[in-house]
Amino acid sequence: MPGVNPPESKIDVLIIGAGPAGMMCATWMAHCGIATRIIDKRGTKIFNGQADGLQCRSLEIFESFGFGDRAWKEANHLLEFSMWNPSPDGKLRRDDRMPDTPPGISRYTESVLHQGRIERFFLDNIAKYSVANGNPFTVERGVLPIDIHLDDATVDDPDAYPITLTLRHLTDDEAAPEQSQSGSGVSDGLFRSNLAPDDTDDLSRKTSGLEGREETLRAKYVIGCDGAHSWTRKQLGFQLEGEPTDYIWGVLDIIPVTNFPDIRNRTSVHSESSGSLMVIPREAGLVRLYVQLQEVKPDASGRADRSQITPAVILAAAQRVLAPYTLTYKHCHWWTAYQIGQRVGTDFASRERIFIAGDAVHTHSPKAGQGMNVSMQDTYNLGWKVAHAVTKRAPRSILKTYQSERRRVAQDLIAFDHKFSRLFSGRPAKDAADEAGVSMEEFKKVFLQGAMFASGLSVNYGRSMLVAKEGNSKDQGDGTDVDAVGGKVVSKQQLATGLPVGMRFPSFQVLNQAGARPWPFQQWLKSDGRYRVVLFAGNVKHSAQRDRVDRWCEHAEGEGSWLKRCTPPSAPIDAVIEILTIHSAPRTECELLTDFPDLLHPLQQDDKGWSYDKVFVDDMSYHEGHGEAYKNYGVDPVRGCVVAVRPDGYTGYIGELEDVDGLTNYFAGCLLAISR
């Protein structure tokens, strides 16, 4: 109906871009029941290629939403990292091998699965939880933002919708996927061959009735996850800072036919003078090769001429690196080329109303398997904070921690990537005197240092109202001031030396007290928007310790306590903060109902009896050994301690059972009191 004004509506959260960063953000909104829209200009989801390394931390996060098992089952697990270098006589040889993921840091290892499958898992999870939590939504494809305006006057009003956008709904022709328009037979063939059966629904775009028209949308929050060429970033006038390098790399996803021995390991190959490549074995017999393209050089503007690059060019380069081993292929699923460049955004947010995340605020080389992971972890950091702000569970001040925490991570990532890329792209040194060459010893050293970094588990957020630790919030973050207003609460880190405040809560096996089932404890740190207090109850069969536990519970149940203050009286007692207990007395000497105060296994609403899933014990399992949780968490097995865990699984606070003031002050900084 031409001439009619565009339809106008409101939404709490608009996410621009349905790549991994956007999907992760949407997943939080689905789990928190937030009214959300997520739009993407492409007409269908991705079916092949693109980023596909999965860090341990990403798998842990998937599991916290309930789909880690799907990714872990389908992915190829990377177990071994192998280094091939020229021997003194110039011949290629395996120089060293080592575990790809340092043993003991996670219950997962680095893995590989193509992005289309990961997006499938996100979509299914979003559908399930957005319906279950009363605000159903799905990705709207072929929808493009064309205007955005932030109203300064209402930016601090928690009830306002200060952002006004114009969205354009593309016609079907405009929204056709680039992959099938590329003109490359490989990519086009791929588009269908990689299609999983459960993706067939996404082949035909859902009709919105608005095709070819515009609409006006008012939003409380907007999150731009719209990639390296981010429209959102450009509207805000933010810059990416950094420079491209001279190194050009090609990427081939193939089923290789080769006699190279380490084609099923993650392998770096430095040839004597033909450049480098990296082997990333994938699912279904596929292998990804990252190949240095020495003959392709940037022009005067610093950009490479991509028209020179074809799969044949990349293969020929790989063959030169791998000689005398042979390499051919018949099946190529995808290919691309890129010029390494490291850039970080100057700003990650505008007035804590419009945020940008993922490739929109950092770019770097893909070989460290970081890109998709860091992007997803950006919005994993941001999503729950926005949800808490929308529901007025938290003060808007916590939103500043997004830039403080994630811009610092991006800066650290770029510094690492810079070092690693240079070492990887350089010519191997002939001997110690060859200073222009890269020392293979140094390469190995940096790789080993970087393995923790590459797992995603070394992230250590700085002091803020969400992270009660020593030090200065500006120094520990990107410079943003995010200290708590009161600013007084500091953890007693020595009570749980295996739980560094600011880092993710690691997983060790514990047993359910009631049913003896062994669990990786992290399975209970679900991403559902709740904080958790982990009560290391110690040995509850010691009467003095039992008294301490009783007193701690009595305080928590008292009027105006840290727990009661933020929990609506009609809601379950675990609605906002869930208490999980790990004790250290022998399991068979304890009874759930009599040895633990009711608060630790509360009666459930709607006559559903006691809770049986909140009390765990550090004891020997029948079938899976002993988790040694107290030892691994570094907690005294008699006296225990109290740990507050953020909704995203990062340790926020540690104190004694008597330190109720510390717990009270911590939660005063990150949760609002309920209005009665």
Added chain:
Amino acid sequence: MPGVNPPESKIDVLIIGAGPAGMMCATWMAHCGIATRIIDKRGTKIFNGQADGLQCRSLEIFESFGFGDRAWKEANHLLEFSMWNPSPDGKLRRDDRMPDTPPGISRYTESVLHQGRIERFFLDNIAKYSVANGNPFTVERGVLPIDIHLDDATVDDPDAYPITLTLRHLTDDEAAPEQSQSGSGVSDGLFRSNLAPDDTDDLSRKTSGLEGREETLRAKYVIGCDGAHSWTRKQLGFQLEGEPTDYIWGVLDIIPVTNFPDIRNRTSVHSESSGSLMVIPREAGLVRLYVQLQEVKPDASGRADRSQITPAVILAAAQRVLAPYTLTYKHCHWWTAYQIGQRVGTDFASRERIFIAGDAVHTHSPKAGQGMNVSMQDTYNLGWKVAHAVTKRAPRSILKTYQSERRRVAQDLIAFDHKFSRLFSGRPAKDAADEAGVSMEEFKKVFLQGAMFASGLSVNYGRSMLVAKEGNSKDQGDGTDVDAVGGKVVSKQQLATGLPVGMRFPSFQVLNQAGARPWPFQQWLKSDGRYRVVLFAGNVKHSAQRDRVDRWCEHAEGEGSWLKRCTPPSAPIDAVIEILTIHSAPRTECELLTDFPDLLHPLQQDDKGWSYDKVFVDDMSYHEGHGEAYKNYGVDPVRGCVVAVRPDGYTGYIGELEDVDGLTNYFAGCLLAISR
């Protein structure tokens, strides 16, 4: 169109009944690509209640088809078995506790999940594989067989369709599910409340266009999985032999509100004089209670009056058993009552063309968690044999082993159940002199003996053309003569003491040689219709042993070898028998391509390069310890041995690497030579 003749068609396999036994059979057909129909008289699938204990072996079988992970994730795992008995002063007390599943026997433990979910997993798996293998089918609901005829003249002709059936397609009214017609508010409410989101498709029956009409179907094989009142069994005139007992039991599926301590463990409770109950904790906070109903007695005909039994009657009985502990509930999901009876069918097959399986040939008490499992395992035993007969991969003679193997299992099951039920239903003895009472010591002893039995892992098939072991096939089975025609081949059991011939191949961790990934070895014994030869290659770095391996491979690749004889020349070399290797040399001292003959990692068709998933090593993993596979399988780590494994994962033959005649004779009994 009245007056028109019924439509007539042919099918290789017709399965009657879509309960767990029928679904398992259909799953085999889907994985083997057999033209199949499966019909059920009910209009929709089951959404609640019914059998739900899952044995270790059932989970292993699910995993071999690719959905063990779904069941394992959703199920409640049973870890501990707890026994409550009256103390000398008559008060209830916990007498003992022990692991519910003996440690070390499986990578799973006994688990519980309602039958509707298990049927969902089957349906999804059947859909996926029947499509992938070119013969798509799904369950046809509301279809009833009304006539069946077997043509004696063509019964031995492998190309014939000797069975003629008349099928009646019910009208929608006739096919309405009994559950929603029961008149019980509980059951009816349940019907919807237990509905999982992925079941919504099954609420509306697919329209066949034949509603209210009949059709004629000719089939090569018919498998009757139509329950205790089996129509198929009655048509064949076969009997169930055995007697009901006087014990009546009620079953309640509730969310309990109780202070009984062991409500989340599998628990038996013998009260002093109020009867017994068993607690089976389930998923989603549910608990199943099996409760002895002392006041309900059979009438003169031996049948109990079920109209006396209500949920309130069962609850009151449970409350008496559990006193002084309290028990109430608000949420009841399902309930029923049964009279214990143990019966076994006289015959399991008619002319190896019509088979009956599951409840149609054995009934027993449900408390041992056996019913659904043994039924599924019946058709897990039968399905691949029928598929091999249809495709003429195997001689029809192997079909006789179904009755020999499974009727014997049913007989053993019934004997165990008889003993266990009597001990469980009896009054506890007051003291040693109380001979009318049941000794709690004896109960515990039988429970412990029965734990292996109850895992499904103690099944030990007798000698036959599929099981090359010492002894007499009639004695070791149900009396059927299933010895091989040649009858000469006997395994050297001493070469693999951890692999008893006739029992399922257990799982220990091994590493992939090429990629170092640890795998439970059983993951590679997939149910895809292929036999496997597991070559324990020993230490291939010893040159004498390497010579033995080379000679073994040379023979296998020779014209007319055990391998070539049954493999079509145009098919992949692993199409009928797949060779998997486990060696014992240090992994990092070996290279897949040079230390192992090509046959062990064959070049794949269609230019897909070497196979990287067939050679494994018994070595230390980076993250998950050492599987000690050689030690656990009881195989000499230097010399190794050769093991043939049936398509259903049972060990069939063991010999030295030089015993190629043994291997040749074994496969001559179970696989036909290809016709060239």
